Amino acid sequence: SQTIHQWPATLVQPVGSPLSLECTVEGTSNPNLYWYRQAAGRGLQLLFYSVGIGQISSEVPQNLSASRPQDRQFILSSKKLLLSDSGFYLCAWSVQGGGNTIYFGEGSWLTVV
Amino acid sequence: AQSVTQLDSQVPVFEEAPVELRCNYSSSVSVYLFWYVQYPNQGLQLLLKYLSGSTLVKGINGFEAEFNKSQTSFHLRKPSVHISDTAEYFCAVSETSNYQLIWGAGTKLIIKP
Numbered sequence: 001s002q003t004i005h006q007w008p009a010t011l012v013q014p015v016g017s018p019l020s021l022e023c024t025v026e027g028t029s030n031p032n033l034y035w036y037r038q039a040a041g042r043g044l045q046l047l048f049y050s051v052g053i054g055q056i057s058s059e060v061p062q063n064l065s066a067s068r069p070q071d072r073q074f075i076l077s078s079k080k081l082l083l084s085d086s087g088f089y090l091c092a093w094s095v096q097g098g099g100n101t102i103y104f105g106e107g108s109w110l111t112v113v
Numbered sequence: 114a115q116s117v118t119q120l121d122s123q124v125p126v127f128e129e130a131p132v133e134l135r136c137n138y139s140s141s142v143s144v145y146l147f148w149y150v151q152y153p154n155q156g157l158q159l160l161l162k163y164l165s166g167s168t169l170v171k172g173i174n175g176f177e178a179e180f181n182k183s184q185t186s187f188h189l190r191k192p193s194v195h196i197s198d199t200a201e202y203f204c205a206v207s208e209t210s211n212y213q214l215i216w217g218a219g220t221k222l223i224i225k226p
Binding site for chain 2 (some may be wrong): 032042043044046049090092094096100101102103104105106107109
C-alpha cells in the first residue's frame with residue numbers, strides 16, 4: 001500500500017531563517033505531488049504541484065520554493081521566512097490519471113516568531 | 114470547476130442526531146467530487162468520492178453523499194453523529210479533464226453532548 005510521510009511535524013523558526021520541509025511517498029511511482037498551506041482559520045491553498053522530477057509549478061507568488069530531486073521526494077524551502085509564512089503545511093500525492101484523488105500527509109506546523 | 118461553496122462554516126448538532134453538510138459547485142463540464150475530513154492537528158483524510166456511476170456514494174465512518182447534477186450539489190450526510198465526528202469537513206471538485214482540485218472553505222462539525 002501507499003504511504004506518505006512529511007517532516008518535521010512541528011517547528012518554530014525565527015523571522016529571516018531558512019526552511020526545509022520534506023515529504024516522501026512510498027508504494028507508488030511517478031505520482032503527482034503537492035504542497036498545500038492552511039493559515040489559521042482559512043481553507044486550503046495550493047502552493048506547488050509537480051508532475052515529475054524537476055517539474056514544479058507554482059500557484060501563488062511568495063518567498064517559498066519547491067523541489068523534486070527524486071521521483072517520490074518533494075521539498076518545500078525558503079531562504080528567509082516571514083511572519084506570514086506561519087501555518088499548517090500539507091504534502092499530498094495523487095496517481096497520474098487516477099481520478100484526481102489526493103492523499104495527504106500528516107502535516108507540519110510552522111510557527112515563525 | 115470554477116468554484117466550490119460550502120454554505121455553512123459551522124454546523125452544531127446534538128450527538129446521535131442526523132447531519133447534512135452542504136456543498137455546491139459551479140462547472141459546466143463533467144466533474145469528480147470529494148469529501149475530506151480533518152481532525153484537529155492532522156492531515157486531511159478522504160471520506161468519499163464520486164467519479165462516475167451511482168449518484169449515492171457511501172464512505173467511511175457511516176457518511177454518505179449524493180451527487181445532484183441538476184442542482185450542482187454534493188451534500189454530505191450521516192444519520193446519527195458521534196462525538197468522534199467532531200472535525201472540519203472539506204468538499205472538493207475537479208473537472209475530469211484537469212487534475213487540479215478546487216476546495217471549499219470547510220465546515221466545522223460541532224457535536225453537542
